[in-house]
Amino acid sequence: MRPFDDIDRLANTPALDKVAAPLRDAVHKVLRRQDVKDALHGVWLGHPLHPVLAQLSIGSFASAGLLDAVPRTRRPAATLIAVGLVSAVPTAAAGWADYADGHEEQQRVGVVHAAANGVMLAGYVASLAARARGRSLRGALWGWAALAVGTAGATLGGHMAYHQAMGANHAEGYPHIGPGDWTDVGTVAELPEGEPTRRIVGDVGVLVVRHGDVVKALADRCAHASAPLHEGHLTGTDGSECVVCPWHGSVFRLDDGSVVHGPATAPQPTFRTRVRDGRLELAVTGYEAVPAS
Numbered sequence: 001m002r003p004f005d006d007i008d009r010l011a012n013t014p015a016l017d018k019v020a021a022p023l024r025d026a027v028h029k030v031l032r033r034q035d036v037k038d039a040l041h042g043v044w045l046g047h048p049l050h051p052v053l054a055q056l057s058i059g060s061f062a063s064a065g066l067l068d069a070v071p072r073t074r075r076p077a078a079t080l081i082a083v084g085l086v087s088a089v090p091t092a093a094a095g096w097a098d099y100a101d102g103h104e105e106q107q108r109v110g111v112v113h114a115a116a117n118g119v120m121l122a123g124y125v126a127s128l129a130a131r132a133r134g135r136s137l138r139g140a141l142w143g144w145a146a147l148a149v150g151t152a153g154a155t156l157g158g159h160m161a162y163h164q165a166m167g168a169n170h171a172e173g174y175p176h177i178g179p180g181d182w183t184d185v186g187t188v189a190e191l192p193e194g195e196p197t198r199r200i201v202g203d204v205g206v207l208v209v210r211h212g213d214v215v216k217a218l219a220d221r222c223a224h225a226s227a228p229l230h231e232g233h234l235t236g237t238d239g240s241e242c243v244v245c246p247w248h249g250s251v252f253r254l255d256d257g258s259v260v261h262g263p264a265t266a267p268q269p270t271f272r273t274r275v276r277d278g279r280l281e282l283a284v285t286g287y288e289a290v291p292a293s
């Protein structure tokens with residue numbers, strides 16, 4: 001058995017839902033404001049915020065662990081631990097925001113990840129307390145123990161990001177796997193007016209929305225977690241027509257796929273469209289998303 005198979009077992013342990021589900025509901029209750037949620041997800045950054053902030057916390061704690069092993073550097077180590085503890089507050093807030101919009105399997109691993117991080121933070125508080133009493137060796141031992149637990153927690157976080165694709169851009173593959181040329185997807189007339197509809201282009205699903213002879217086309221799988229966007233609904237934001245994801249409510253502009261609201265942070269790929277002899281053709285190709293015509 002490979003070591004990480006055990007983490008997969010966590011993901012497939014429904015007993016964890018007894019803790020994971022109430023925590024998810026509690027986060028939704030606390031995080032009601034859309035602008036706060038967007039800020040914590042990292043919509044403004046175009047990238048999940050949690051792993052960016054985690055760099056500061058993990059880096060501070062790991063550096064403190066190294067300094068504690070070097071003679072006469074335990075005082076700067078304490079400063080780094082304090083930096084890590086302070087930065088852990090926004091790091092955790094961003095993580096909980098992402099957690100609340102995750103899949104059940106991700107949330108099961110997420111509660112263990114959070115528990116490990118909680119134990120780590122308690123260990124660092126004990127470490128600082130020991131140092132404040134002049135017990136620098138005891139403080140270092142607390143710090144190293146906390147670092148060990150935190151490393152296990154960070155490993156779970158990495159598993160959530162890389163293995164469970166939490167925070168990954170789920171629409172990134174579209175331009176790579178779409179057909180390399182214009183593809184006929186049927187007549188324009190058969191597309192319902194102003195309704196999200198799906199068309200298949202090669203092997204990929206594309207969301208199309210028609211207004212008269214103008215057709216907008218976006219990747220159908222949501223960048224956040226692969227929801228079928230054609231099952232969502234349309235809305236207007238700042239004069240732009242947008243689609244609302246049916247699973248977690250991300251909002252994307254139809255014109256350019258940009259993110260209006262998260263949890264998605266990556267834009268939705270858009271595709272070129274053209275009408276010839278009353279038939280709609282789509283071009284799903286190239287690495288860069290191209291504006292819809």
Ligand code: FES
Nearest residue numbers: 222225227245248
């Ligand atoms: S799948 Fe989560 S917002 Fe679309």
